[in-house]
Amino acid sequence: MSAASDRRELRLARRTGSHRCSDHLVVAPLWVAYNVNLGTLLRTCDAVGACMAVPASPHYLEALARGDTLVRRPCIHWLDCERERWVEAQRALGWRIVAVELAERSVSLPRLEVAREPTIVLLGHESSGIPEEMVDAADTCVEIPMLGVGRSLNVAVAGSLVLYRLAGLA
Template sequence: MRIALYQPEIAGNVGAVLRLGACMGVAVDLIEPMGFAWDDRRVRRTAMDYIDHVEVARHADWVSFRVANEGARLVLFSSKATQSPYDHAFEPDDILLFGKESAGVPEHVVAACDTRLRIPMRPQVRSLNLATSASLALGEALRQTKQIPPL
């Protein structure tokens, strides 16, 4: 299983997702361009020394990401989706894809995904933080596929 971030804009969110990947043993794909310089100290500060314990793959663009992950099942998390991750059957090699914080993903990315899921939340609010969404999604996916790290 992998987490992929499409053109992330906030260094702190990327750092938190890298830390999540390190703790849960899940690789992270970063699809560029990003909204900050990769050497931004905020990424390392948020990820801390966990960044040394996660496999990170950087891709120059969407096409490069698709070539590198040919045949993988893409599970897009979107505030526009109607299916809950709690009603979805995850597979061990799924890539959990999250869009940029301000705009999600463009239509051609949506079309390339195998399924779209929305984390249930109260109707009065729009969305969760990117790292929080990734944590909830990954937790459910790992639980279903029995890939949870040992205590």
């Protein structure tokens, strides 16, 4: 049997799940600009069983239509109001807000616990990050340690690392 067909069989045996709307893990890349990053995050949502929440703007509608390479895509929750108000409203409903961002009070990723309560993960713009007031309003901020000279990771990489951790898969 060839390596390719071995892999196909392994995939069939191990990827038996189908996406259901997550009632506990939602990624909200509310300020992300590049289509490719949104497409990558959508694949991570599928992998960890999370949903995605984004503004219902032409930018996100187009980016997610283009970046969707999955047979069946994860749930996308379209915001029905302005971003900041939506985050506040979810918080009032009992969701814990985790901002993935460098901040004075950020906890380091290895110390982040698995999400045991409904959690929304905020991700920032590729050049300006998450707006300061949203970082301040979050329940938890998480920073991914970096040893190199780069100032930050690609946002889809950062989001994926945090989602894997919160989902208890890494």
